[in-house]
Amino acid sequence: MMMRRYQDAIRTFSNILLYIQRTQQMFQNRHYLYDQINKQNDQMYTLLAICLVLHPMRIDESVHSQLREKYSDKMIRLQKADLVEFEGSFSFACPKFLSPVPPNYEAIDAMPPNFHKEPFLLQLKVFMDEVYQQQLIPTIRSYLRLYTTLPISKLAAFQEMKEDDLRIILMCFKECPESDKYWVFFPQHKMKNIVWTKGSSGLEGEFQSASEVDFYIDKDMIHIADTKVARRYGDFFIRQIHKFEEVVKQDPEKNTGRMNKLTE
Known part of the structure; x- marks a missing residue:
């Protein structure tokens, strides 16, 4: 997704969500695992909604019906290029980003208070720059379909x-x-x-x-x-x-x- 390979990301998310749909009953008795899978399920549906807004394509009918039923309001806001919704959805669904460079422990007092968030903020900026470049495309596409x-x-x-x-x-x-x-x-x-x-x-x-x-x-x-x-x-x-x-x-x-x- 961060590499702008939206079609591959949509295919991967759809396959995982289909598997979760078919095997969800197996984890109902394991409450600790069931809650974690539900959270990851919501995160993947959110990422799938983002990818479909940026790169519309056909997906499996069962996944699409779940997306319409539970995330229709979110999809509408994303399609309207609501940058706040994009930022909030990405912040909720993205994985934990880590810096490949270890911090300088000798100057730990001189570091900013949110130093641990810098990898996430960097990825968020890259993502929002891409969204900002595409925010007019869905509207233009909708006009072109009418003529x-x-x-x-x-x-x-x-x-x-x-x-x-x-x-x-x-x-x-x-x-x-x-x-x-x-x-x-x-x-x-x-x-x-x-x-x-x-x-x-x-x-x-x-x-x-x-x-x-x-x-x-x-x-x-x-x-x-x-x-x-x-x-x-x-x-x-x-x-x-x-x-x-x-x-x-x-x-x-x-x-x-x-x-x-x-x-x-």
């Missing part, structure tokens, strides 16, 4: 900003020709991040874009194309059928009788 063509002047009026500044922000979505005098070339723009595809190292990967909105600029007009793939309902029903078969296998005689009554 197939949109004049730059009209979008600039919606955002109450200059057209030249808007052109630069639009490049956070797309790469562009270096020859165009109005456009700035961003080799790693905000809607593109490294995604692991294969290899033994989790640090390997290639640049991919998961944006559901594609567009190009022709002079002063933005042409928008919706690249969102239609939801595939077949996968959902297949997963539910597999779950149903597992339930039947747990008590075949009892559940088979119920199935026969349903089919009669």
Whole structure:
């Protein structure tokens, strides 16, 4: 997440949360462990909400339903680019950061009182700088979804900003020709991040874009194309059928009788 590999972070959080959903009943009798898992579960849902706001993409339906049910208010505030909410969510959910350099114990009295918080404050600043750079992107994305063509002047009026500044922000979505005098070339723009595809190292990967909105600029007009793939309902029903078969296998005689009554 701190490396801006949001797609990999979302996939990892979703897999862990799915595992916790399936095994949560195993820890109910162990209260000390159950409380700790619940806290980590809340922290991961918070981090997942942050990643989805910064990098929207489709996730597992069961995780998404839990996110809508318990964290909808938080998601709304994050989508509105509430910097206070971003800072509070990151402070709650982030791990404990440690300094790799030991303190100077000989001058311990000269150290600031919050010296132990400096690693956390540094990571918080890096994260908030990234959020600040992206705070206009969700709003612009929502406008682009409403149109197939949109004049730059009209979008600039919606955002109450200059057209030249808007052109630069639009490049956070797309790469562009270096020859165009109005456009700035961003080799790693905000809607593109490294995604692991294969290899033994989790640090390997290639640049991919998961944006559901594609567009190009022709002079002063933005042409928008919706690249969102239609939801595939077949996968959902297949997963539910597999779950149903597992339930039947747990008590075949009892559940088979119920199935026969349903089919009669």
